[in-house]
Amino acid sequence: MSAMACGRRADVGPVVVSVIGSEPHVAERDRTDLSTPDRLLTDSLAEGLVRFDAVGQIEAGIAERWIVIDDGRSYIFRLRNAVWADGAPVRAREIVPLLRRQLARTARNRIEPYLTAVASVVEMTPEVIEIELARPRPDLLKLFAQPELALVRGGAAGGAGPFRRRDGARDGILLTPALDPDRDPEEERPTPEQNVLLRGERAATAILRFVERHSDLVTGGTLDDWPVLQAANPAPANVRIDPAAGLFGLAIVRRDGFLSDPDNRGAIAQAVDRADLTGSIAADWPARETILPEQLDSGAPPMVPTWATLPPEQRPAAARARVAAWRATHGSAPVLRLALPGGPGGTLLWGHLARDLYAIGVRPVRVAQDDADADLRLVDLVAPYDNARWYLAEACVACSVEARGAIEAARLADTLPQRAAAAALADRLLTQDVAFVPLSRPFRWSLVALRLRQWQPNPRAWHPLNRLRTDPN
Template identity: 60%
Template sequence: MAIALTGCDRRPDKGPVIVSAIGGTPALVDAARGRPDTAQKLMVDSLAQGLVRFDAGGQIEQGLAERWIVIDGGLTYIFRLRDAEWQDGNHVTADQVVAILKRQIAPGSRNPLAPFLTAIGDIVVMTPQVIEVRLKRPRPDLLKLFAQPELALVRTNPPGGSGPFRIAVEGRSPLLRPAFDRDRADPDDLRTLAPETEVRLIGERASLAIARFAHRDSDLVAGGTFVDWPILAQASIAPANIQVDPAAGLFGLAFANRDGFLADPVNRAAVAQAIDRGAATAAVRPNWASTEQILPEALDSAAPPVVPVWAQVPLADRVAAAKAHVGLWPVRPMLRIALPTGPGATLLYGQIAASLIAIGAIATRVAATADADLRLIDRVAPYDSARWYFANACAPCGAAALTAILAARDAPTLEERSRRLADADLALAQDVAFIPIAHPLRWSLVATRLRQFQPNPRAWHPLNRLRADTSYPQ
């Protein structure tokens, strides 16, 4: 799809910030239930906040908690709540905060972060302004989890959050206005808020979002992935407006089926080593780096990331060896590859299918949620722990690898956890449960008026941290 438009950034620095989020209609959904799209997550993050939040650079800043301390060797987090109000004007209480947090992490919760919060033993009210989170095992990364939109504190009855925005004008493209914060603002601020402090949030598909930005009718396109990059590549957007996040996370194929040909890890390894990762990523974006390892670096593991033994073998030799191995199978393997829709996924599929055909397999593309043999995993890591990578790469994995991952989760000390994570990395590599291809590709289109925008490893850009020269609540 060609978009013959100019992306010169000559838009005036006045009026509300117009944001196109790739996704559906913005709504205050419960982000703890399922996997909301970018438009929904931005809406939740704007109308509700957790105990802490991410700033423009992906670092932790205050949310509902004005300060916190960590004691007992990392086993206790104490948060003092600030004086805040829900959307209906009622005060936020410690009892309400504790009740919401307990619901979010309860057994059986659909919250995608719940599996990474099992170290929480209890959450209790200490005083009307203080809550305590008690851990069974130390977790130095807990604050990064609490900053995720999936742990934003959203009331269900009546529905609403505590800011940093309120809905000023309802509709499919709501207008958001900074909420008055008695702890952080002077009452006169209510009379001096300029239109530039407001945000108009639009949810739409990538092609419309790119066209809107190119016409200079928006200031930010958020939520771009590899799926839509080829559309952007055909648009005349100024390079200065294209921001690619150094996103940390997983991008690769999980072996969703372990029957027949794929029951044997040797056969799964033949598939993994045959894929031309460089060609697959270059087909989507020429300078998109590929990888052969699950971990980007050691993180909290005691050992460097495990690299497959075949990674040092030239690709042509790897393909030849895999073809010989597949040729021993009595019938030609047919592999179903589950991918999302979109031009980037089509280009990726073409390269993966070519690699599989080259070794004698048959490739067929199926929908992202359909039954499949290989399923694309494309997720940004919410925090920097090897356990998150292993748990998401194990989709599924064998008993030995799963046991190693659970042992790392339940390790009583950070030192033992580090050793167990190294064991899990090796076990997962031996199991060949996941085929790493690259790091997630996340991009935004950003007008120069958004002077506070910063690419960051979380690929998350709060709407109250876009313009450095406005009176958003700090």
């Protein structure tokens, strides 16, 4: 029986990858709001000092090794024998100004707010650079591995990443492995199977291409696309779900009317049947009631909200009582505008939320994700690193002055114990303020051909194109 008859793509030719989204472009100077296709292409053609491996852990990038000293106030990197896309050797004198530009407050990328402790980037030798921090941050390597900090020199393809772009592909971007300068080029000729053909396309197109065995990987899937995948009914062995770390819940955007009272905001939080919501999507998608998924670097375990101390079966009645009291005073049911994605997954989420809110007497209205008049907005973000302040800052869309002040104190803390104490206080204040309604962790899925033996689920939900297959050599 042939591999195709078994439902497998033969392990020949380039790895064909579809990323859900628009056509990818390399991020160069303007790194604001990079799409998933942009990030994946940038990570392939360029790299930062470090990068992510197949399981979301740190591996060498432009730097071959590094040390973190002075309680996380100094990072020293030794560069490897790397070359840029034009063949020129990578040297510290070029890396330093590129890094300074990437770390500048004007970079305006999604991780810039979490790099404010960086004080200087200096060249120590032609092969060694040091990043000095004003405050201790022993947990920044995962930020340095983000595609937003990939180093691009002299044009859109001018990086030192694991791939080089090749002309000639009619449908997609053809990538071929970069040659190792320490090896004989004649001995290192890449095989066709080491090449990657990358496309950015709509979820329906990408899924259909995979189901018809014309591609090897669909990546970048979210809850919004999940119903499309279920309708296509691919082989279960090909469906892979990441244990993504991050936030998935409703941020309070407006604090007026019914939402001006934290007890009323708590009624909204306790009205949602999380187990039913997550269980209807996937059996292993866990419900969450706290902002922090675990203690991380906070000085205390995640704060459990007051509303969560009630047994689940008693929560709807308690929420209805709050809404009834409001209605008795104001003469009408509260109306809340929920900003959700417009795709089929957003509709699925809306069905669950609307049912639960109607059941307690609230009239929900669905609005677009970017609607300026929304009362609550879905936050669906994968955490770039395992840091309590990231969770608290991203959840604090419209939180109390006290909670915002504690989050800022965590950013400015001069010692790790002070930072832990400030994060614990911020978690407590933000939870008591009910400024965010946690639902679960981000839902991220991929379709993976069996030929991609190195693909691994991981908390970053990140799958570098050079870590998909076992090297045939």
